[in-house]
Amino acid sequence: xxxxxxxxxxxxxxxxxxxxxxxxxxxxxxxxxxxxxxxxxxxxxxxxxxxxxxxxxxxxxxxxxxxxxxxxxxxxxxxxxxxxxxxxxxxxxxxxxxxxxxxxxxxxxxxxxxxxxxxxxxxxxxxxxxxxxxxxxxxxxxxxxxxxxxxxxxxxxxxxxxxxxxxxxxxxxxxxxxxxxxxxxxxxxxxxxxxxxxxxxxxxxxxxxxxxxxxxxxxxxxxxxxxxxxxxxxxxxxxxxxxxxxxxxxxxxxxxxxxxxxxxxxxxxxxxxxxxxxxxxxxxxxxxxxxxxxxxxxxxxxxxxxxxxxxxxxxxxxxxxxxxxxxxxxxxxxxxxxxxxxxxxxxxxxxxxxxxxxxxxxxxxxxxxxxxxxxxxxxxx
Amino acid sequence: xxxxxxxxxxxxxxxxxxxxxxxxxxxxxxxxxxxxxxxxxxxxxxxxxxxxxxxxxxxxxxxxxxxxxxxxxxxxxxxxxxxxxxxxxxxxxxxxxxxxxxxxxxxxxxxxxxxxxxxxxxxxxxxxxxxxxxxxxxxxxxxxxxxxxxxxxxxxxxxxxxxxxxxxxxxxxxxxxxxxxxxxxxxxxxxxxxxxxxxxxxxxxxxxxxxxxxxxxxxxxxxxxxxxxxxxxxxxxxxxxxxxxxxxxxxxxxxxxxxxxxxxxxxxxxxxxxxxxxxxxxxxxxxxxxxxxxxxxxxxxxxxxxxxxxxxxxxxxxxxxxxx
Numbered sequence: 001x002x003x004x005x006x007x008x009x010x011x012x013x014x015x016x017x018x019x020x021x022x023x024x025x026x027x028x029x030x031x032x033x034x035x036x037x038x039x040x041x042x043x044x045x046x047x048x049x050x051x052x053x054x055x056x057x058x059x060x061x062x063x064x065x066x067x068x069x070x071x072x073x074x075x076x077x078x079x080x081x082x083x084x085x086x087x088x089x090x091x092x093x094x095x096x097x098x099x100x101x102x103x104x105x106x107x108x109x110x111x112x113x114x115x116x117x118x119x120x121x122x123x124x125x126x127x128x129x130x131x132x133x134x135x136x137x138x139x140x141x142x143x144x145x146x147x148x149x150x151x152x153x154x155x156x157x158x159x160x161x162x163x164x165x166x167x168x169x170x171x172x173x174x175x176x177x178x179x180x181x182x183x184x185x186x187x188x189x190x191x192x193x194x195x196x197x198x199x200x201x202x203x204x205x206x207x208x209x210x211x212x213x214x215x216x217x218x219x220x221x222x223x224x225x226x227x228x229x230x231x232x233x234x235x236x237x238x239x240x241x242x243x244x245x246x247x248x249x250x251x252x253x254x255x256x257x258x259x260x261x262x263x264x265x266x267x268x269x270x271x272x273x274x275x276x277x278x279x280x281x282x283x284x285x286x287x288x289x290x291x292x293x294x295x296x297x298x299x300x301x302x303x304x305x306x307x308x309x310x311x312x313x314x315x316x317x318x319x320x321x322x323x324x325x326x327x328x329x330x331x332x333x334x335x336x337x338x339x340x341x342x343x344x345x346x347x348x349x350x351x352x353x354x355x356x357x358x359x360x361x362x363x364x365x366x367x368x369x370x371x372x373x374x375x376x377x378x379x380x381x
Numbered sequence: 382x383x384x385x386x387x388x389x390x391x392x393x394x395x396x397x398x399x400x401x402x403x404x405x406x407x408x409x410x411x412x413x414x415x416x417x418x419x420x421x422x423x424x425x426x427x428x429x430x431x432x433x434x435x436x437x438x439x440x441x442x443x444x445x446x447x448x449x450x451x452x453x454x455x456x457x458x459x460x461x462x463x464x465x466x467x468x469x470x471x472x473x474x475x476x477x478x479x480x481x482x483x484x485x486x487x488x489x490x491x492x493x494x495x496x497x498x499x500x501x502x503x504x505x506x507x508x509x510x511x512x513x514x515x516x517x518x519x520x521x522x523x524x525x526x527x528x529x530x531x532x533x534x535x536x537x538x539x540x541x542x543x544x545x546x547x548x549x550x551x552x553x554x555x556x557x558x559x560x561x562x563x564x565x566x567x568x569x570x571x572x573x574x575x576x577x578x579x580x581x582x583x584x585x586x587x588x589x590x591x592x593x594x595x596x597x598x599x600x601x602x603x604x605x606x607x608x609x610x611x612x613x614x615x616x617x618x619x620x621x622x623x624x625x626x627x628x629x630x631x632x633x634x635x636x637x638x639x640x641x642x643x644x645x646x647x648x649x650x651x652x653x654x655x656x657x658x659x660x661x662x663x664x665x666x667x668x669x670x671x672x673x674x675x676x677x678x679x680x681x682x683x684x685x686x687x688x689x690x691x692x693x694x695x696x697x698x699x700x701x702x703x704x705x
Contacts, residue, residue: 107614154550156614156638164397199597206630209627
């Protein structure tokens with residue numbers, strides 16, 4: 001399958017993460033300075049040149065476990081802290097939003113417009129920080145350079161690869177349900193009305209030709225949908241009107257209490273051991289080694305906690321009910337051969353995490369964010 | 382003509398969003414129909430008795446034989462019907478596997494050339510067709526078409542030829558399905574830029590014609606009585622005379638990318654869903670909308686088009702319809 005999915009995965013999931021965090025920070029009435037610092041730090045890490053270069057190398061898409069680990073690290077590339085329950089909910093919201101965008105994307109090429117919508121919004125977040133803004137622009141140029149030459153067929157393969165990655169995820173998101181874009185069973189509504197994608201004709205016409213190529217008959221037939229002609233195509237340049245709305249900030253007008261998620265726990269989750277674990281850990285070590293360890297001088301600052309839940313009581317209830325962890329993120333047995341080189345690298349990175357200031361975590365969450373990596377390493381032994 | 386929905390067949394895992402993600406094999410002597418649906422690195426096989434009372438399931442993974450490394454994502458699974466045997470072919474990122482029709486025994490494995498370091502160009506096999514008496518043809522992401530010579534029994538399958546005509550990844554392939562021996566063209570191959578190649582089979586396959594695309598992927602193709610029926614990413618279906626490339630008709634059929642189309646060989650019904658008879662009579666017969674589902678596989682279950690089945694992304698069932 002496609003070997004060039006990761007940059008788009010991170011831009012779109014990272015973009016959704018920033019939208020959600022921005023909403024939560026505002027909901028918690030966080031000081032403007034702190035909010036700006038969180039956004040700057042995360043965006044600077046995400047759009048770091050070396051980090052992006054690593055993502056741009058041809059490779060398979062990560063497993064959910066590996067992706068979540070890197071996104072957690074990204075989220076914590078700032079003074080903000082999320083406990084496991086909040087990180088779980090954040091991940092659910094991110095992936096379900098991305099799945100919605102992928103599924104409803106009119107043409108595979110429009111996935112680029114969705115990515116550029118995310119980048120445009122990210123640019124707005126850091127518009128007052130020229131150094132980070134510059135990083136975002138540089139990355140955007142690189143993305144345009146890499147993805148514009150891909151054919152529609154190659155972009156469809158990329159989309160299909162991502163749909164396989166997101167297969168069987170049906171987490172219900174309250175504002176999707178409220179807006180009736182998601183059904184109670186967690187599946188998205190696929191509309192059969194509206195404009196057709198650019199390059200497609202409205203269904204319902206048969207044209208018959210003579211051997212010389214002249215049209216000799218035209219027949220119309222009824223269709224199930226109610227489609228109209230396509231609208232103008234969006235801009236694939238660095239700046240411009242993207243036209244399609246997927247990938248823009250759905251949360252800016254969303255009340256915080258509408259970011260509830262709930263899973264259908266009768267659904268199967270993949271509990272098979274991941275035989276690619278060793279390969280992924282190598283990639284993770286390289287990727288996280290490239291993420292700048294920011295805030296080295298934060299010893300004197302105190303990090304602050306952000307919750308993805310409306311009230312402390314709700315969070316406590318979720319955690320107490322044992323629903324805080326997606327079963328697929330519980331400890332799984334990784335059957336991989338021990339690689340001392342990888343272990344050393346991961347130990348070094350994990351060691352660097354513990355130098356940063358931590359807000360005391362509630363007893364039911366991990367007290368050290370390096371614990372995820374350490375847990376993974378333990379399973380290898 | 383009206384169809385009504387029958388009871389769906391449940392499958393063990395959901396269908397992946399891949400082109401032509403449903404294959405059907407009718408086994409009349411045993412009153413059984415086999416279905417296969419790809420889910421990531423696995424194929425779900427279901428054997429359904431015609432009385433609707435018995436179902437049995439099997440799952441196949443794409444794995445290099447005798448190697449315990451990870452399985453790879455499967456692009457397509459399809460039964461190839463030859464005069465003396467039926468072979469189930471699986472194509473993946475790593476290679477091509479061929480099984481006896483019930484999936485019980487692997488009879489052949491062909492590994493794709495994969496570079497040491499991954500390149501941006503994806504590597505996979507996709508597009509499967511049985512041609513005449515003894516050939517199984519499989520497409521590759523580079524645009525090549527591999528021609529395998531299949532004996533009437535046993536595992537002595539050999540790669541007899543590589544057809545290098547396409548420059549873009551093969552999307553689908555189809556052999557002449559009407560059963561007519563008068564048709565000169567045996568095989569059509571389609572690629573990601575919509576180019577179609579028409580072939581005559583033999584010891585050396587012969588290229589009869591190239592039908593240029595219009596920079597839009599042709600994701601599903603069929604060949605019936607010398608007519609190519611091609612479905613495109615624009616939602617359009619086009620009918621060409623295979624040998625000459627002359628376009629018979631153009632249908633604005635769908636508002637989205639076509640993932641699959643099928644022909645019922647005895648009646649000329651095209652699932653998508655038109656009847657096509659020569660010369661140049663195309664009549665729209667039937668519409669159906671499967672709510673909130675991205676369809677990825679569509680197949681007639683019999684030669685007359687009396688029944689058809691569809692699969693959808695993320696759905697763990699095969700939806701069936703029969704004529705009312």
